[in-house]
Amino acid sequence: MSDKLAQAERLTEEQQQQLIEKYDSESNFRRLAGIMSIIVFYGLLAFSIYQLYTATYGNIPTQIHRSIHLGFGLVLIFLLFPASKKSSRTRIAWYDYILAILGFVVGAYWPVMYNDIIAQAGQITTLDFIVGSIAIILVLEATRRTVGLPIVIIAVAFLAYAYWGRQMPGFLIHPGVNVDTLVQSLFFTTQGILGTPIGVSATYIFLFLLFGAFLVKTGVGQYFNDLALVVAGRRIGGPAKVAIFSSALQGTVSGSSVANVVTSGSFTIPMMKRLGYSKNFAGAVEASSSTGGQIMPPIMGAAAFLMVEFIGVSYWTIAKAAIIPAILYFSGIWIMTHFQAKRTGLRGLQKEEMPNKKEVLQNLYLLLPILAMVFYLSSGLSIMRAAIYGIITCILVGLLRKERYRHLYPIVFAAAFVAYIIYGAVTSGISIETALIVAALVTVIVSYFFDENFIDTIQALVEGARTALSVIAATAAAGIIVAVVTKTGLGLSLANSLVDLANEKLLLTLFFTMIASLILGMGAPTTANYIITSTIAAPAIILLGVNDLSAHMFVFYFGIMADITPPVALAAFAAAGMSGGRPIATGVNAAKLAIAAFIIPYMFVLEPRLLLYDIDGNYLHVVWIFITAFLGMISIGAGIIGYWYRKLYIVERLLAVAGGLVLIYPEVWSGITGIIIFAALIAIQYFVKRSEWNVPVKKPSS
Template sequence: MSKKDQSLSVEKQQEIMQKYDPESSVRELTGLLAKVVFFILLAFSIYQLYTTTIHPLPAQIHRSVHVGFGLVLIFLLFPASQKNRIKGKIAWYDVVLAVLGFCVGAYWPLFYEQIIMRAGDMSTLDFYIGILAVTLVLEATRRAVGLPITIIAALFLVYAYWGRQMPGFLIHRGVNLDSLVQSMFFTTEGILGTPIAVSSTFIFLFLLFGSFLVKTGVGQYFNDLAVTLAGKRTGGPAKVAIFSSALQGTISGSSVANVVTSGSFTIPMMKRLGYRREFAGGVEAAASTGGQLMPPIMGAAAFLMIEFIGIDYWSIAKAAAIPALLYFTGVWIMTHFEAKRTGLSGLSDAEMPNRKEVFKKIYLLLPIVAIVFYLSSGLSVMRAAIYGILTTILVGLMREEKFRKIYPIVFGVVAVGMGIYGSITGGFSVTTSLVSATIVTILVSYLFDGNFKDTIDALVDGARTALGVVAATAAAGIIVGVVTKTGLGLKLANSLVSLANGEILLTLFFTMLAAIILGMGSPTTANYIITSTIAAPALILLGIADLPAHMFVFYFGIVADITPPVALAAFAASGVASSEPIRTGVNAAKLAIAAFIIPYMFVLEPKLLMIDTTALELIWIVFTAVCGMLAIGAGLIGYWFRQLMWFERIIALAGGLTLIYPGGYSDIIGLSVFAVILGMQFLLKRDTLGVPVERGRKKAES
């Protein structure tokens, strides 16, 4: 079957993205307007690279310009309503809003010294610019991100102003309008606060890194590699989806984008093989959502954790590694059992790509290996991102046959030459030599007719991808600013702990519900900011360390993408699979059951996050957790080595939960139950239990 038959058309993918992902609902511009927007996007990326690497600006100026670029581009690209979207045209009022956005972004650079000298004493112009900034940020967020976070931010502003009228524990003395406007735009605790600071540095650079990865063709290579490694296994296409989506998570910060790009390839394969539509969509939604839990990028929220918790990035990525692997192990196990239960095999030889050709392109994974190396070697996050981008450009150029012989010579000569010079003078480190060799090699390739257009396109695409993040983090800054101004975070934390009567499991449960509800319909960065500000303090009050507490709310904010009734990733998957949305969401949530369990594990046993543990302890914890996942997967699917009777499913579920709960006694009980249920699979014959052998592919299709 051809690739065209196996995957969705680009038009269909775009239609689904626009329906379920507000960040994709952009105007289709042509002619002069398209060129103007193109050059503004390019200028945005060049400005970011220049100010974060060569000439840093004062924080307020840099963040204000970052927001200004975002506002201008959002009003030019995102229509006020999809119903009013006219191809190739921009409404006059959107041009006015874009000009006002430019004024907001330029205000701090133009009047920086005067604002600083006034020391919080606003002028009349300051006041109106501040109100304009808040209004434009809310409208830009509505257009580029969606209503949920916009409504939450607006409600927080209402709460700050009308504090005296609030009921019960929510009451506070209120914040007058002048003070509210001043804190929202003329301090670093509102729109220009920590969220936009992270967006304007770490996140933007890593979005550029992802954009350059896409230009190298690594996205398609992920699919080819996944098919090569997992395609012929039992239920192969489902495992291809898991493998591919886990890799796609390194270059995408959106569950919906993951679902559509990877799912347009994997879901048709799963359906053709015999998987039910809702199950096929559920597999892709669960796997694509899990991509945001997978280091090194983790949906960009890991970079926010750096600022919120105050630890280095590598500690966060290292802590996230084992929970992410357990998550994908759980999804893999359940899809395997479903395939065995319904008698689904893997792909045929004719449907498999040429293994030799696929492995010849293994060099396309070098940028990901490189970024992990850079981050683990002690480099700053921004420098690691820049080096990652340079590595990606170099790898992308290696696709050109005419440059493959030039590269080793140029790179080797420059690297060795600088290395020798540096060892003699002490002026260069090994890293500096390698980076310089990379830059020289790239420049040489461009001089010899290299594909410079791909680099420009990657800069433009990266800036376009960042627009939703700019809006979301600016709006989230409003929320954080109100929480800081009113002390709401501590009040909500105390109320959650009081509601749970100080019981840690109940507090975790209520925090989970809060994180899922607040995360519904919000992008990764926004839902983490909201949940870490409102929900995480409740766990910290009970003595839970910062990292497990923040990872807990981060996980459940992500899980909101596949938790009905508002499950955007599952709904996008249903659009690709032509399935019923709620049932697809239920299947996705069932497959992602690990994501509902693992956070409890690492809060109760932080060793799972590699905190204060030894290698042997970690191996034991992972072993018991995987055994628990096996038992829970068998219980939920109803199949292991044969189909399970109802009482076996209950025993398997109970044993699995006991294994997953950390503790010596629970592990002993769980392993005993695990051994019993495993023994029953072989000792009790299927004929004795009256269980049919397999339903087969025809039954699955029906």
């Protein structure tokens, strides 16, 4: 596509940022100037350096590491995020300085008092109580600023439930937890604020957010759009398919549905509108595709890393489990946009609107970090090592962007690597990963004298840390909820009640769990939503004999789909803001396009082998289920859009949807029945079409 056309169609960076801030509170931070901007800049940089150091060399006690992680987050949140929409976006309010200082005290308390706290064996002093109470208040306020009010309301409701347990009705009643015990559980154990959620943030999530920031700096975001144009631009309804393809790839960079919508939608939505897609449909395609980025392996949403800890499997197991569902999800959207394009006669892009294919293919090396990450994760490396190696790969790939110096970087890297290996051999010996890290750093420092790659590296470290702030707040707040659930036994009570409400019927229990996940997802980010539903709702599914992976993936999926499910569908609302369409109508269309996401979770609960889990060598059965499910998506897509080889009559549409559902149901008998219906529908369309062609045309009488 020509530069003039690209500039005409895209929103400016300022317009994109305004949309992100409107619909995504995580991006609504201050733009500081002067000395405070420098202090915050170096604070973010120090945060990233600390995380990289501890991931590579650190051997810090769990409570201390998580406390420092929380302290960094609280200080930076109160300096960067204003208290309200009316607050200044360029200056820090006086009370935010006080809150930032208190955040520093909270973060430093465990490192300073570690030996004393351990020696107290679960008892807390008056000072402990004061600091713990301040920590709870600061976490709730930081969460309100970065994530929004709904999850704060949920956390406060859980705290009230813990205290007033004796007054609760029915199965909710419990002895109650006094304030001292509550504070002790929330801040002085590893089951509350400093529990598993923030532990995952401090180890895995932060590093992968850094990896995403480094990917952006390599220019891979724009490359995704260019590659998508080459692959899909000339096809029927090309711009919509470009949106699907690029958004699926962008999901590896952005963990936010809204940010994904704005980033790729500024490019794809104007193209779709220009070629004839309605405003509502264009926005819906982008919203549904961008939301699906969080379920797209190899790098999924932050909640996927929490799943590693919650169910005790490797990240590669989770990424592998997401492959078939992700293919079916994006295939479903692709199929429906294809039928919509055929129904309305929409063309693809013209040759002059396309980027230079040769240049795009020459830059395939930009995908190396993602391919390398697949290799690192599948080779058995730990998640932290895979993330660090991924960041190093991004740095090295970024160095290749400048053609005039490109020949120097391999030489510098190889020289640094060999020199450090020799040095290690002469002295006490070093590990290969240490040599790789040092070689990468030397190469980056040398590159500073030739181009801006060194500056890009620093900016990636800063932006990655800033992106992590909302995750820190959300996981800390979710830790409060988990602590209450654990302390009061609420999780088991709710699970049993949910099963009783469904009369121990699996499908009904799944339906109630889906509704709960969607409702929670309307007010909480995916990370917090998953923590809550995996604590409360997933156990109900597990009680009915479903394996842990399927149960947790089920709530994970529906927590994500809340972003496109009306009435509160933030990704759809952001897309509507870009397309000029109606928010609710865009949300309805997005949910319709993403119908696969509302069906697939039921499939892998009923047939766990769709998650490539516990296959026992029965790969042919998995292939059979995948093929029938794919055919089912074609049939359902045709039925919903109302077009296949021609426009469908209402009876044909109903039959297509019913046949698709039968195909998707993971049983041999249903697959065979569905294929018969599928073939019959094609035959009917072919027959009717042929008969229409053969109708003799009457000549007009003279």
